[in-house]
């Protein structure tokens with residue numbers, strides 16, 4: 071959701087060998103709720119087509135990082151606008 075965290079303290083998760091390394095270095099908000107980690111089209115801030123429940127889940131992840139005492143927000147991203155008639159990522 072455009073927030074940048076220093077997750078160095080979670081290297082076992084987000085480092086090169088971690089199961090969640092796909093979340094490092096990019097805004098992959100969509101994959102947080104679709105679980106489509108190996109589908110590049112989900113490693114995006116494009117939230118079109120997600121359900122209300124999924125948006126709520128995503129907000130819970132935002133809260134998880136905001137409330138963490140391991141991770142610290144270091145910035146925000148200026149995200150490009152999603153082109154309205156571009157294809158919506160397909161479920162994986």
Ligand code: HEM
Nearest residue numbers: 077080083084089090093101102103104105106131140141
């Ligand atoms: C949409 C699907 C999923 C997402 C987005 C997700 C995301 C994450 C993230 C970001 C972490 C790291 C938390 C941290 O930094 O402390 C984590 C931890 C973990 N995840 Fe997942 N996960 C998903 C599905 C699963 C599934 C299906 C399993 C099990 C089969 C699983 C098992 C775990 C385990 C065991 C941990 C470590 C928890 C701990 O030691 O505190 N996750 N998950």
